[in-house]
Amino acid sequence: MVSHQKTILFGSSIRRRHILLSIIAFIIILYYCTSETSPAEVFQYPCYMDSLSESSTKGLERLEDVLLSDRTPPPGRSIFFHETKCHPSDRPNIFNLSARQACSIESAALNNPNFQVYLLFATPTYTSDDQKNPILDALRSYKNINLRSLNIWRYAKDTPIEQWVKKGDVFQSKFLTEHMSDLLRLITLYRFGGIYMDLDVVVLRSMELVPLNYVGAHDNVTLGNAVISVEPRGIGHEISELFLDYYQKHYSADVYVSNGPTLVSRVVKGFCNHTSMKQMQEDPKNCRGFKVFNETAFYPLQWPQWQHFILPEFKKDTLEKTKDSYLIHFWNKSSYQKLFKVGTDNAYGSYASANCPKTYAAAAGTDF
Numbered sequence: 001m002v003s004h005q006k007t008i009l010f011g012s013s014i015r016r017r018h019i020l021l022s023i024i025a026f027i028i029i030l031y032y033c034t035s036e037t038s039p040a041e042v043f044q045y046p047c048y049m050d051s052l053s054e055s056s057t058k059g060l061e062r063l064e065d066v067l068l069s070d071r072t073p074p075p076g077r078s079i080f081f082h083e084t085k086c087h088p089s090d091r092p093n094i095f096n097l098s099a100r101q102a103c104s105i106e107s108a109a110l111n112n113p114n115f116q117v118y119l120l121f122a123t124p125t126y127t128s129d130d131q132k133n134p135i136l137d138a139l140r141s142y143k144n145i146n147l148r149s150l151n152i153w154r155y156a157k158d159t160p161i162e163q164w165v166k167k168g169d170v171f172q173s174k175f176l177t178e179h180m181s182d183l184l185r186l187i188t189l190y191r192f193g194g195i196y197m198d199l200d201v202v203v204l205r206s207m208e209l210v211p212l213n214y215v216g217a218h219d220n221v222t223l224g225n226a227v228i229s230v231e232p233r234g235i236g237h238e239i240s241e242l243f244l245d246y247y248q249k250h251y252s253a254d255v256y257v258s259n260g261p262t263l264v265s266r267v268v269k270g271f272c273n274h275t276s277m278k279q280m281q282e283d284p285k286n287c288r289g290f291k292v293f294n295e296t297a298f299y300p301l302q303w304p305q306w307q308h309f310i311l312p313e314f315k316k317d318t319l320e321k322t323k324d325s326y327l328i329h330f331w332n333k334s335s336y337q338k339l340f341k342v343g344t345d346n347a348y349g350s351y352a353s354a355n356c357p358k359t360y361a362a363a364a365g366t367d368f
Contacts, residue, residue: 046089048152050124057092060126066118066148067155073146075232076212078194079108079115084122084180092126095136095147099363100200100330102135103356107203107327109142110355114208115195117142120188121149122180134362141358150184159190160241164248173253182259185228186247190240193232200332201226201298202351207326212236214291215264216298220277223265226329227298235288242267268292297326306331309348310340318347339367 066072073080081104087093097105109117119139127136127147139145156165161183173179185196195207212231218224230236246267252258272280272287280292300322301308308314309330322328328351340346342363352360352368360368 047086047093048123049089050151051089052092052124057126059130060092060094060128063095063121063125063127063147063149065154066120066150069148071146073118073192073194074116076193077115078192079112079117079207080185080188080192080194080196081105081108081117081119081199082122082181082184082188082196083119083125083199084184085177086180087123093121093123094131095125095127095133097135097139099135099359099366099368100332102139102359102362103352104197104199104201104203105139105145106142106356106359107201107351108197109145110357111203111206112208113144116144116146118146118148120184121147122152122184123149125149135359138358138362152180152184155184155187155191159187159244161187161244161248164251169251169253175256178256179253179259182225182263183247185225186240186243189228189230190237190244193230193236193240195229196227197327198226198329198332200330200335201327202330202348202355203327204322204325204351204355210326211291213239213289214293215268216293217277217281217295218261218299219295219302221265222261223268223277223292224299224329225260225264227327228264235290239267239271239290242271296324299329300325301328303331303334306335307338309335309351310338310344310346312344312346315345315347315350319350322347342366342368344368 081101083097083101105117105119108115125147139147153165156162165183170176170179170183181198188194189196193212195212197203210229212229213236214229215223215225216227230240243263246263247259250258250263255262268280268287268290269275271290272292274280274286277292280286281294284291295302301318308318309328330348340348342360342365343349349360349368
């Protein structure tokens with residue numbers, strides 16, 4: 001009799017456990033069916049999620065989500081920068097930029113006062129009133145600089161690449177920071193139009209009167225993706241959609257440039273129905289009004305010459321080569337470890353003191 005009762009109790013316990021597990025499984029499935037993320041994304045890359053408790057962010061102010069903010073980017077009248085590093089998820093990501101990154105943003109805002117300039121962080125990012133950060137203060141002094149965050153899955157929602165992002169392929173990249181940047185700039189341009197720039201440029205003059213819809217050539221073969229401009233409608237929006245379509249169909253997790261310059265080159269050449277860089281540059285009609293600038297506009301020095309920006313002996317020659325450029329691109333992949341003292345008599349120092357003066361002053365006494 002006792003044995004029989006134990007069997008009944010044991011069976012009841014198993015049934016209760018099965019019911020409990022079923023309920024838990026149902027809740028998990030329901031959550032992910034209604035969520036903008038997938039289980040793999042949450043567990044593999046929590047740094048892109050907002051998973052911190054209120055106690056761990058006490059005293060901090062989180063940057064607004066660009067899509068949830070009352071002040072959204074004016075379509076076609078905004079310049080965008082992205083910070084896409086995947087930060088550890090066990091502590092808050094406190095706002096931090098290098099002086100060179102801040103210089104890029106300030107130079108865009110200073111030279112384009114009628115454009116709104118947005119820096120978008122791909123991870124939840126916080127600031128603190130107790131944080132002494134002269135670089136942050138320099139940026140905040142500009143009324144047209146906006147610091148925001150974004151949620152990758154929300155940002156992709158209602159765009160042609162929404163379902164592909166949910167699959168999580170981009171998170172398998174060997175170059176996650178770079179490939180995430182390649183992706184988010186295309187989504188940004190699809191959503192808002194305007195101008196995208198990398199965080200390793202210095203803007204040298206206004207681009208407000210330059211008609212939207214353009215890229216620049218690296219050389220006679222390849223187009224760059226450090227600067228891309230499209231209209232929020234018309235052919236600009238059409239090209240943005242082609243960019244996103246190509247990205248998901250030809251995504252490569254193993255090749256550094258395949259989702260960036262290679263993508264832009266192939267899409268624009270297909271759109272223009274030309275393989276000749278010279279023909280595309282000389283006659284915008286070949287590209288239905290989409291302009292391809294020659295290398296002088298954005299890439300006056302190629303990456304093997306990046307040291308010419310910081311070595312004093314090349315200053316005069318470099319300033320001459322860039323006198324007609326809209327901006328200079330500093331090739332961060334090669335140059336990020338090569339710092340110089342503020343006040344060094346080089347070309348980069350000349351660009352910075354004139355085009356990001358507050359950042360340059362804030363960096364006094366440090367390496368730039």
